Amino acid sequence: MAANASSASPTLVRLEGVSMVYGRGAGAVRAIEDVSLTIARGEFIAVVGPSGCGKSSLMKLISGLHPPAAGRLEVEGEPVRGPIKSVGMAFQNSNLLPWRTALENVLLPLEIVEPHRSRMRRERARYRERAQRLLESVGLAGFTDKYPWELSGGMQQRTSICRALVHEPEILMLDEPFGALDAFTREELWCALRDLQAERGVTVMLVTHDLREAVFLADTVYVMSSRPGRIVMRCEVGLPRPRDLEVTYTPQFQEIVHELRRRIGLRQH
Amino acid sequence: MDRREFAIKVGSPAAFVVAMFALWELVCRALAVPITVLPAPSDVFAALWQYRAPIAANAVVTLWTTLAGFLIATVFGLALGIAVGWHRALYAGVYPVLVGFNSIPKVAVVPVLILWFGIGEVPAVLTAFLISFFPIVVNVATGLATTEPELEDVLRALGASKLDVMRKVGIPRSLPYFFGSLKVAITLAFVGAVVSETVGANRGIGKLMLDAQAAFQVPIVFAGLLVLAVLGIALYAVTAGIEARFTRWAFRGQAAH
Ligand SMILES: Nc1ncnc2c1ncn2[C@@H]1O[C@H](COP(=O)(O)OP(=O)(O)OP(=O)(O)O)[C@@H](O)[C@H]1O
Numbered sequence: 001m002a003a004n005a006s007s008a009s010p011t012l013v014r015l016e017g018v019s020m021v022y023g024r025g026a027g028a029v030r031a032i033e034d035v036s037l038t039i040a041r042g043e044f045i046a047v048v049g050p051s052g053c054g055k056s057s058l059m060k061l062i063s064g065l066h067p068p069a070a071g072r073l074e075v076e077g078e079p080v081r082g083p084i085k086s087v088g089m090a091f092q093n094s095n096l097l098p099w100r101t102a103l104e105n106v107l108l109p110l111e112i113v114e115p116h117r118s119r120m121r122r123e124r125a126r127y128r129e130r131a132q133r134l135l136e137s138v139g140l141a142g143f144t145d146k147y148p149w150e151l152s153g154g155m156q157q158r159t160s161i162c163r164a165l166v167h168e169p170e171i172l173m174l175d176e177p178f179g180a181l182d183a184f185t186r187e188e189l190w191c192a193l194r195d196l197q198a199e200r201g202v203t204v205m206l207v208t209h210d211l212r213e214a215v216f217l218a219d220t221v222y223v224m225s226s227r228p229g230r231i232v233m234r235c236e237v238g239l240p241r242p243r244d245l246e247v248t249y250t251p252q253f254q255e256i257v258h259e260l261r262r263r264i265g266l267r268q269h
Numbered sequence: 270m271d272r273r274e275f276a277i278k279v280g281s282p283a284a285f286v287v288a289m290f291a292l293w294e295l296v297c298r299a300l301a302v303p304i305t306v307l308p309a310p311s312d313v314f315a316a317l318w319q320y321r322a323p324i325a326a327n328a329v330v331t332l333w334t335t336l337a338g339f340l341i342a343t344v345f346g347l348a349l350g351i352a353v354g355w356h357r358a359l360y361a362g363v364y365p366v367l368v369g370f371n372s373i374p375k376v377a378v379v380p381v382l383i384l385w386f387g388i389g390e391v392p393a394v395l396t397a398f399l400i401s402f403f404p405i406v407v408n409v410a411t412g413l414a415t416t417e418p419e420l421e422d423v424l425r426a427l428g429a430s431k432l433d434v435m436r437k438v439g440i441p442r443s444l445p446y447f448f449g450s451l452k453v454a455i456t457l458a459f460v461g462a463v464v465s466e467t468v469g470a471n472r473g474i475g476k477l478m479l480d481a482q483a484a485f486q487v488p489i490v491f492a493g494l495l496v497l498a499v500l501g502i503a504l505y506a507v508t509a510g511i512e513a514r515f516t517r518w519a520f521r522g523q524a525a526h
């Protein structure tokens with residue numbers, strides 16, 4: 001899958017001079033101002049920046065949940081006019097449905113997205129099998145029939161990421177997915193995400209506050225300024241893949257993190 | 270462990286009720302309270318047995334008017350709750366009207382209903398309905414309106430329609446709220462039916478008590494109260510049972526946190 005994905009058009013998402021506004025008239029909030037960037041197929045990008053700078057808004061924009069106020073926004077060469085279906089999303093809060101087991105939660109997108117939706121009834125067993133394997137691949141083999149409250153925070157987050165991936169979206173959008181986890185669980189999940197992405201070649205957009213997380217996982221890191229959000233820096237992380245957690249202790253890694261920290265500016269401590 | 274549970278859950282309320290009746294009996298006898306002021310439980314149970322046929326017949330009337338009003342309230346409350354929770358403009362428009370309507374004491378509406386529909390069961394059914402639909406509407410609408418916006422984003426990004434979001438998330442989410450409100454609604458419906466019967470009706474426990482009171486048949490008045498208490502508890506228990514049956518996940522979720 002990775003191979004044929006990258007052989008198609010290399011650019012998946014293109015933003016040119018895009019701004020975005022919430023509300024109208026006097027009460028309008030400019031969330032994003034003149035952002036231009038491209039995301040290649042199979043690329044892993046991370047977006048960092050101070051709180052309230054418009055990172056989540058950028059995600060909403062690209063997924064077509066909120067229209068741009070100005071500029072051009074294209075996905076797969078087509079202007080975005082509404083929700084693009086080839087996206088999977090996960091947030092800081094896992095948002096699992098408490099009345100469904102982990103497996104049933106993962107099945108949810110398949111009950112909505114065509115063509116799975118119409119096949120769901122006939123091929124339920126096959127889809128369950130697919131969800132089962134996906135959960136196993138993130139280390140949840142024995143927990144597929146557990147309800148969300150029977151899972152730890154890290155397990156819930158893994159389930160949530162599986163739910164975002166099960167319909168094989170072009171783009172995986174993660175908004176601070178590990179923000180609520182402790183440091184050890186977080187690093188464990190970095191590796192889980194790294195492996196999932198390497199295996200499937202999916203394009204990922206990761207919003208995070210954690211610069212180490214961004215540098216460890218991403219091919220390209222974008223730094224946004226505070227409101228209205230602009231991109232003030234684009235940083236290509238040259239670290240070779242596959243990356244091991246050890247890489248985070250190398251001077252090269254630290255150097256990139258420090259550089260990013262400087263660009264985010266004032267808020268360092 | 271099960272036996273202990275049982276002893277606590279069934280044994281202790283039973284013992285408490287028996288003790289209460291015993292104390293009541295004792296007080297009446299010791300102080301020689303006149304039967305026209307406070308009849309002893311023995312008098313009340315005697316009256317209950319003696320007039321069992323009319324009491325049962327009237328209890329059936331009260332029961333069916335309550336249930337009829339409650340059923341209408343459930344259907345109407347669910348429909349209005351979904352409509353209101355679906356659409357923010359509808360929510361904004363309908364909510365203040367509902368609150369205003371709900372603040373009218375329903376006893377004040379009964380004469381109007383009697384004026385329109387005459388003395389009979391219809392005003393009782395309608396009073397039961399009017400008094401009990403409000404909590405259902407509010408609960409269903411709240412359950413729908415508090416769907417996490419992020420979850421809605423997840424689904425909308427997949428191309429889910431508003432109906433999909435409702436079916437997959439909104440409605441299952443609001444079920445615990447809905448079933449929770451049924452407990453409140455059934456109690457209110459019962460109150461509504463009895464109040465309406467005491468204002469103007471031909472039949473029903475309320476009417477029976479009113480007649481007994483006019484004839485100074487105080488033990489029958491108390492027998493009526495006793496029947497009302499038992500019916501009220503039974504109705505509540507049934508809806509609480511339905512709630513526990515259908516919303517197990519919500520209870521289990523709480524238990525784990
Ligand atoms: N639904 C909304 N309506 C109006 N304004 C909004 C809305 N969502 C966000 N904003 C505003 O847009 C700006 C950017 O918000 P956004 O959520 O994108 O920030 P963020 O970078 O994700 O912040 P954080 O790191 O704290 O999550 C903020 O100033 C916020 O107040």
Ligand SMILES: [Mg+2]
Pocket residue numbers: 055056057175
């Ligand atoms: Mg955010």
